[in-house]
Amino acid sequence: MSSTLRVGVLTISDTASQDPAADTSGPSLCHLVEAEPRCTVAVTACVPDDQKAIQKTVTAWCDDLDLHLVLTTGGTGFGVRDCTPEAVLPLLDRQTPGISHLIFAKSIQITPFAALSRAVSGIRGQTLVLTFPGSPKAVKENFEAVAKMLPHAIDLARGGTGKKTHEKMQGGSRPSGVAPVATEEKSQTESSHGHGHGHGHGGHTCFHHSDREARTDAASLGLGTPVSRRLRKSPYPLIPMEEALSSVMDRVVPLPSVQKPVDGSLIGAVLDEDVVAVEAVPGYRASILDGYAVIGNVINCLLGVELWWTESLCGKLFTDTDGPGQYPVTAVSIATASSDGSATTLLPGQIARITTGGALPEGATAVVMVEDTLLVKSSEDGTREETVEILAKVRMGEAIREIGSDIQVGQTVLKKGQVISAVGGEIGVLASIGVQKVLVRQRPVVGFLSTGNEVVNHDNGEALKMGQIRDSNRPTLIAATKAAGFDYLDLGIAPDSPEDLEAAIKGGLAKCDIVVTTGGVSMGEMDLLKPILEQKLGATIHFGRIMMKPGKPTTFATVPNPNGGQPRLMFALPGNPVSATVTFHLFVLPALRKLAGYEKYMWPSVQAAVAHDVRLDERPEYQRAVVSVTPEGSIKVQSTDKNQMSSRMVSMLGANSLMVLPGRTAERDSVSTGQKIECLLISNLG
Ligand SMILES: Nc1nc2c(c(=O)[nH]1)N[C@H]1C(S)=C(S)[C@@H](COP(=O)(O)OP(=O)(O)OC[C@H]3O[C@@H](n4cnc5c(N)ncnc54)[C@H](O)[C@@H]3O)O[C@H]1N2
Ligand code: MOO
Numbered sequence: 001m002s003s004t005l006r007v008g009v010l011t012i013s014d015t016a017s018q019d020p021a022a023d024t025s026g027p028s029l030c031h032l033v034e035a036e037p038r039c040t041v042a043v044t045a046c047v048p049d050d051q052k053a054i055q056k057t058v059t060a061w062c063d064d065l066d067l068h069l070v071l072t073t074g075g076t077g078f079g080v081r082d083c084t085p086e087a088v089l090p091l092l093d094r095q096t097p098g099i100s101h102l103i104f105a106k107s108i109q110i111t112p113f114a115a116l117s118r119a120v121s122g123i124r125g126q127t128l129v130l131t132f133p134g135s136p137k138a139v140k141e142n143f144e145a146v147a148k149m150l151p152h153a154i155d156l157a158r159g160g161t162g163k164k165t166h167e168k169m170q171g172g173s174r175p176s177g178v179a180p181v182a183t184e185e186k187s188q189t190e191s192s193h194g195h196g197h198g199h200g201h202g203g204h205t206c207f208h209h210s211d212r213e214a215r216t217d218a219a220s221l222g223l224g225t226p227v228s229r230r231l232r233k234s235p236y237p238l239i240p241m242e243e244a245l246s247s248v249m250d251r252v253v254p255l256p257s258v259q260k261p262v263d264g265s266l267i268g269a270v271l272d273e274d275v276v277a278v279e280a281v282p283g284y285r286a287s288i289l290d291g292y293a294v295i296g297n298v299i300n301c302l303l304g305v306e307l308w309w310t311e312s313l314c315g316k317l318f319t320d321t322d323g324p325g326q327y328p329v330t331a332v333s334i335a336t337a338s339s340d341g342s343a344t345t346l347l348p349g350q351i352a353r354i355t356t357g358g359a360l361p362e363g364a365t366a367v368v369m370v371e372d373t374l375l376v377k378s379s380e381d382g383t384r385e386e387t388v389e390i391l392a393k394v395r396m397g398e399a400i401r402e403i404g405s406d407i408q409v410g411q412t413v414l415k416k417g418q419v420i421s422a423v424g425g426e427i428g429v430l431a432s433i434g435v436q437k438v439l440v441r442q443r444p445v446v447g448f449l450s451t452g453n454e455v456v457n458h459d460n461g462e463a464l465k466m467g468q469i470r471d472s473n474r475p476t477l478i479a480a481t482k483a484a485g486f487d488y489l490d491l492g493i494a495p496d497s498p499e500d501l502e503a504a505i506k507g508g509l510a511k512c513d514i515v516v517t518t519g520g521v522s523m524g525e526m527d528l529l530k531p532i533l534e535q536k537l538g539a540t541i542h543f544g545r546i547m548m549k550p551g552k553p554t555t556f557a558t559v560p561n562p563n564g565g566q567p568r569l570m571f572a573l574p575g576n577p578v579s580a581t582v583t584f585h586l587f588v589l590p591a592l593r594k595l596a597g598y599e600k601y602m603w604p605s606v607q608a609a610v611a612h613d614v615r616l617d618e619r620p621e622y623q624r625a626v627v628s629v630t631p632e633g634s635i636k637v638q639s640t641d642k643n644q645m646s647s648r649m650v651s652m653l654g655a656n657s658l659m660v661l662p663g664r665t666a667e668r669d670s671v672s673t674g675q676k677i678e679c680l681l682i683s684n685l686g
């Protein structure tokens with residue numbers, strides 16, 4: 001077992017936190033750490049002499065990054081602002097006075113001023129924390145006083161036996177020093193010794209950790225670092241999918257609301273107000289049929305059945321005379337606006353011809369369809385009906401739409417949070433009650449940038465040169481965005497040059513709520529996205545790797561908004577086309593939906609029986625699959641393709657879902673035919 005000791009170096013100084021160039025002890029300490037066999041600086045930061053800031057960083061490094069050793073420099077003296085011991089002591093589970101004494105003993109031999117250090121040391125969780133004074137000289141003396149015993153001390157602090165050390169002390173084979181101790185067999189953030197580090201290479205960079213933000217010295221990943229000095233292991237922790245999803249969704253704040261006219265541009269928008277009807281539908285008593293408005297009472301139906309309406313229901317107008325029989329046609333009401341705003345009046349014993357949608361004459365209580373009548377007598381010139389016989393019985397209110405029978409004034413027709421669908425119901429209802437504008441959440445705009453020297457426009461019409469590849473990511477993601485009803489900006493293709501990438505992303509950030517890049521996020525020397533985000537764009541990378549397949553190097557960051565307001569969201573998706581597409585569906589679309597105000601922004605899922613055995617990968621996997629309903633009514637799922645490689649876009653063909661497969665364990669390495677598995681429905685059922 002062997003492992004690198006990951007060390008965090010924290011400079012604590014008001015001056016250095018304002019002017020990084022003023023920090024000399026931080027870089028010195030980094031060089032001392034890097035000079036030790038199998039020690040590496042995993043993270044650096046610079047904070048002012050502020051107890052809370054110190055505690056936040058030290059806590060995050062111990063608890064979240066699980067570093068082996070945290071070294072602080074500065075703030076241990078008698079100065080009024082010096083508060084490092086006060087900040088660190090309460091964080092320690094156990095103090096280590098022996099180490100403090102050893103450091104003190106060595107220092108006091110060199111200068112009596114060592115007596116003015118109030119440095120403390122101890123263990124938090126599994127992390128050893130040492131506080132050093134804030135001068136390069138003191139840092140060197142202090143560090144050298146304890147360097148050789150650090151691996152042993154850390155081993156013990158992590159529950160080791162220290163056996164190796166004792167063996168060596170009793171005449172082991174190593175000529176000097178202490179073997180670094182084994183800690184985690186597979187450290188997620190471990191990095192090899194000897195990589196280039198920001199201190200002393202192109203100036204000081206302050207990195208501040210909060211929660212599990214995986215910020216490191218981005219220089220060691222790309223910008224300006226000779227390839228031979230690049231990190232050989234990613235410094236970004238491999239985080240579980242659930243953590244990645246909540247890291248994204250917790251940071252997505254729905255956009256503000258705007259008034260928008262009632263038209264097709266509302267489709268997909270989320271209402272940010274209840275809509276209350278100020279008009280009734282219908283606004284007048286309207287006929288449902290073409291026929292005759294009548295005053296009903298007891299109408300003897302053709303079958304001889306009699307229907308009685310009570311006096312209270314029918315009022316005085318209903319007399320025994322009205323019912324099937326012959327009546328004079330005294331009025332005509334076709335569906336049109338009345339010239340004087342009033343309806344005609346019908347008296348007992350009269351009927352009026354009426355068309356569908358026509359306003360009922362006052363007094364009419366039912367409409368008889370034309371098919372249930374006979375023309376008895378017309379005018380001499382044949383242009384008018386004079387007498388018509390009603391054949392059928394009608395019920396009170398039959399074929400009449402009363403005022404407000406569809407929508408009443410004061411009725412809440414749409415609720416805040418409701419989505420205006422493309423089906424038409426919401427727009428139809430809004431239009432029917434004369435709503436001019438509604439308050440809806442702004443729709444986000446997402447920008448797409450493909451990256452890579454090898455990537456060319458898919459439709460450039462030219463034969464590919466050796467090493468070139470057509471850009472399939474942008475057209476794919478843009479099409480999926482359109483289908484989901486979101487606006488987008490095509491940011492084109494940027495080559496793998498820091499200047500081009502920075503300019504293209506900045507252009508996107510100025511105009512888009514979310515910028516999505518594809519490519520350049522893994523471990524190659526041309527994978528520049530992460531360092532650009534951190535070093536050039538002032539972004540906070542919240543995660544840079546996820547334990548998932550496909551999409552392992554998926555990166556999510558927030559970037560200061562160039563126009564002020566909420567930070568912009570940045571997704572740097574992997575370049576492999578399937579990885580880009582799957583992670584777009586898993587992260588970007590839900591984020592867009594949440595930005596747009598959707599309450600349900602995650603994909604729905606079903607449990608489906610697998611139609612064949614599925615081998616599990618060591619990473620939890622999202623296999624492209626087709627979910628369908630069998631003739632018997634059960635739900636089954638089938639992989640699109642046996643070969644589910646991330647570069648193989650044909651494995652997306654026909655997919656309407658993503659099977660959510662757990663990672664392989666010693667107990668379970670496959671899902672057998674017929675077993676049920678969760679499937680995310682990213683499209684309609686096949
Ligand atoms: N040493 C390691 N190498 C890789 C690792 C790793 O952990 N260690 N991860 C692998 C995984 S997993 C993935 S996924 C990819 C991600 O790569 P990048 O995001 O850095 O993307 P590129 O290197 O730029 O490109 C990868 C691949 O995709 C093609 N590509 C890029 N853009 C497009 C596009 N717009 N349309 C179509 N195809 C595109 C590109 O030519 C490459 O073939 O890294 C692995 N490596
Ligand atoms: O995670 Mo990568 O996306 O497998 O190919």
Ligand SMILES: [Mg+2]
Pocket residue numbers: 519520521522523524526527575
């Ligand atoms: Mg790459």
